[in-house]
Structure formats: structure tokens, C-alpha cells
Amino acid sequence: MKPYLRNFVRGLIDGILTAFGIVVGASISNSNTVIIITALSGGIADCFGNLASAVTAESADVYTEINELEKKMMIDKKEIKNMMFFKKKISETYLRSIVDAISTIVGVIIPITPFLFINNINLALQMTILISVTSLFILGMLIGKISKENMLKLGIKTCFFGVAAAFVCFLLTKFLGASK
Numbered sequence: 451m452k453p454y455l456r457n458f459v460r461g462l463i464d465g466i467l468t469a470f471g472i473v474v475g476a477s478i479s480n481s482n483t484v485i486i487i488t489a490l491s492g493g494i495a496d497c498f499g500n501l502a503s504a505v506t507a508e509s510a511d512v513y514t515e516i517n518e519l520e521k522k523m524m525i526d527k528k529e530i531k532n533m534m535f536f537k538k539k540i541s542e543t544y545l546r547s548i549v550d551a552i553s554t555i556v557g558v559i560i561p562i563t564p565f566l567f568i569n570n571i572n573l574a575l576q577m578t579i580l581i582s583v584t585s586l587f588i589l590g591m592l593i594g595k596i597s598k599e600n601m602l603k604l605g606i607k608t609c610f611f612g613v614a615a616a617f618v619c620f621l622l623t624k625f626l627g628a629s630k
Contacts, residue, residue: 455596457550461500463589463608465557467615468496470582473561475619477575482565485574489565493558497551504547512539560585579616586612 469489476488516536519525564577590608594601 452596454546454549457504457546458553459589459593461550461553462557463586463611464496464500465493465554466560466582466585466589467557467612468554469493469558469561470578470612471615471619473565473575473578474616475623477571478623480571482569482571482574485565485571486562489558489562493555496558497554500554501547501551504550505544508543508547509540512536512543515539582612582616583609 469492472489472492473485476485479485479488561578561582564574564581565571568574568577586608587605590605591601593599593608594604597604
């Protein structure tokens with residue numbers, strides 16, 4: 451899968467899953483405002499978490515590669531860091547991380563959209579479930595198409611994670627004794 455598309459799809463899925471779970475859990479509040487603010491807050495935290503982890507992990511890979519090059523080529527690390535390929539790899543690392551973070555926020559918006567336009571919590575929640583599961587299915591199929599794998603299988607697999615996250619969040623509200 452193309453690097454930026456991979457990061458974009460990963461961020462979208464992450465954002466949808468995060469907000470979907472939060473919306474299901476927060477729907478117990480019976481307040482569109484609470485649901486929207488909670489999901490956006492969780493999504494923004496998720497966005498920064500993705501940015502930090504992507505930059506850290508990707509940079510670690512680049513620096514590991516530099517250390518290996520330093521040993522193999524007997525070139526000083528400072529020299530390698532001044533080489534164009536290193537600067538390009540670091541730039542790509544930051545760009546992929548930013549794509550991941552932005553797409554996470556885009557993904558977060560998908561599950562909260564019904565709550566922006568529908569005042570009835572139950573109807574908005576039903577629309578969120580439909581939109582989120584459909585979006586996850588489409589993204590899974592897109593991954594299947596790009597990777598030339600079974601599109602239906604990957605669509606279902608991606609949906610499963612969304613439904614599982616929402617179900618666990620639903621159970622959490624029930625087991626903690628929260629009620630409407």
C-alpha cells in the first residue's frame with residue numbers, strides 16, 4: 451500500500467473506532483453536547499497520540515537504519531545525517547505522521563456527525579452505528595482492493611473491530627451502573 455494512503459486509512463479507521471466507542475459510551479448522558487464534546491476530546495487526544503507514536507516509531511526506524519549504515523559503511527553518524535537520503539526519510543516520517551493525525555480527526559468526525567444534526571439521541575445513535583460500520587466496511591474493502599486481498603473478508607474484519615469496540619463501550623456503561 452502506498453505510504454501516505456496507508457497512514458491516511460490507518461488514521462481514519464483509528465478515528466472512527468475511537469469516536470464510535472466514545473459515542474456509544476457517552477450516549478448514556480442523553481445529551482448531544484456531551485456526546486460531541488466527549489468524542490471530539492477523545493479524538494483530539496487520539497490524534498496527538500497517533501502523531502507522537504508515529505513520529506517516535508518512524509524516527510526510531512530511521513535512526514536504526516543510520517546506525518546500521520554507520521557500522522557497514524564506516525561513516526560517521528553526523529555525516530549520514532547530512533546526506534540527502536536521511537533528510538528525505540526524516541521529512542517523509544513527519545509528513546506520514548501528520549497525514550495519520552489529520553485523518554484521525556477526519557475519522558472522528560464521521561461518528562459524531564449525526565449528533566450535529568439530529569436532536570433525538572436514539573436516532574442519532576442508530577445513524578452513527580450505520581455510518582460508522584459502513585465506513586469501516588468500505589475502508590476494509592479499500593485495503594483489500596489496494597493489497598489485492600479478499601475485499602469482502604477485509605471489509606468484514608474491519609467492521610468487526612468497530613462493532614467489538616462499540617459493544618465493549620456499551621457493556622462498560624451497563625456494568626458501571628450508568629443509566630439514562
